[in-house]
Amino acid sequence: MTTHSVPDKTLKSRLLRAVLIIACAVSLPFSTVRASESDSPNCVTDMSGRPVCLDTRAPGIISLSPGATELLFAAGAGDRVMAVDQHSDFPAAVKQLPNVGGYPNVNVEAILAMKPDLVVVWTGGNSPKVIEQLESLGISTFHIDVVDFAGIGQAIRLLGQVAGTEKAADRVASDFTNRLNTLHSDYGHREPVSVFFEIWRSPLMTVGNGLVIDDVISLCGGRNIYGDVSGRIPKIGVESLITRDPQVIIGSDPKGDTPQTRKALLDYWSQWQSLQAVQRQQLFSLPSDLIARPTPRILEGAELICRQLQVVRSKASHREYVASQTPAS
Numbered sequence: 473m474t475t476h477s478v479p480d481k482t483l484k485s486r487l488l489r490a491v492l493i494i495a496c497a498v499s500l501p502f503s504t505v506r507a508s509e510s511d512s513p514n515c516v517t518d519m520s521g522r523p524v525c526l527d528t529r530a531p532g533i534i535s536l537s538p539g540a541t542e543l544l545f546a547a548g549a550g551d552r553v554m555a556v557d558q559h560s561d562f563p564a565a566v567k568q569l570p571n572v573g574g575y576p577n578v579n580v581e582a583i584l585a586m587k588p589d590l591v592v593v594w595t596g597g598n599s600p601k602v603i604e605q606l607e608s609l610g611i612s613t614f615h616i617d618v619v620d621f622a623g624i625g626q627a628i629r630l631l632g633q634v635a636g637t638e639k640a641a642d643r644v645a646s647d648f649t650n651r652l653n654t655l656h657s658d659y660g661h662r663e664p665v666s667v668f669f670e671i672w673r674s675p676l677m678t679v680g681n682g683l684v685i686d687d688v689i690s691l692c693g694g695r696n697i698y699g700d701v702s703g704r705i706p707k708i709g710v711e712s713l714i715t716r717d718p719q720v721i722i723g724s725d726p727k728g729d730t731p732q733t734r735k736a737l738l739d740y741w742s743q744w745q746s747l748q749a750v751q752r753q754q755l756f757s758l759p760s761d762l763i764a765r766p767t768p769r770i771l772e773g774a775e776l777i778c779r780q781l782q783v784v785r786s787k788a789s790h791r792e793y794v795a796s797q798t799p800a801s
Contacts, residue, residue: 530635624770675707679696720784
């Protein structure tokens with residue numbers, strides 16, 4: 473996602489494409505798991521409204537995006553995952569799995585060789601041509617596309633149903649809802665703070681009303697200054713931003729909110745000293761993966777944003793905030 477130091481290619485594929493795609497060939501590592509489970513027909517309707525029917529309750533699964541991979545593990549189906557896309561990196565166990573490439577170069581031949589029972593695709597991020605090719609070759613696909621909080625819980629439950637891990641998935645989805653409600657109760661009704669969330673710099677892009685980050689801002693009692701703009705990731709002009717004059721600017725970086733990322737934000741945005749966020753040095757960053765992927769981990773990113781907006785409400789400087797986040801030596 474956003475800030476100055478984030479590699480363009482990585483960020484664009486995460487937010488402009490929603491999440492990425494699939495992985496390279498090796499042998500099936502979970503055949504014993506599948507053989508040990510009692511098989512029975514299992515039909516589940518995916519997030520495109522398509523009925524997906526499998527002959528096993530313990531399918532071998534290939535995930536085509538980092539978000540799908542995280543959601544499968546959250547649903548308790550980690551031991552069903554045979555392979556992933558090359559960008560999947562969480563949880564740590566994923567790094568030991570074979571991969572079948574990544575967007576846009578998916579190794580379809582490797583997928584065929586692995587003979588998965590199911591391939592989970594992210595319709596908002598994976599290539600439609602790749603999805604169509606897989607389906608034309610007779611590979612069962614399960615469509616997901618998460619754009620809001622409700623979709624996170626829904627996807628976890630659906631993946632649990634198709635993977636035969638319903639109990640674990642329901643437990644995680646319920647826990648996610650409870651944490652979400654707690655954050656809303658703690659922050660949702662506090663004094664509004666106007667927020668600009670930077671996704672891209674050239675061209676300048678932000679969050680519209682169709683992306684889950686907009687929901688995160690609202691959850692924390694913030695007001696996304698471009699929340700009235702349709703589209704998930706609208707392009708904007710600096711003149712428009714100056715007119716809307718946010719109280720805080722938030723970006724993201726793989727390293728999170730560090731002296732280096734804060735300096736990068738301030739160095740860039742100090743070109744526009746008329747912005748109140750710049751004048752008051754209310755510029756923050758957070759780890760990209762905690763906000764770019766609509767998975768349960770997004771609540772970790774939300775907690776950071778909620779605390780950052782509280783700093784703005786309390787009129788504390790960013791320096792005081794940083795000091796409060798640094799353990800005493």
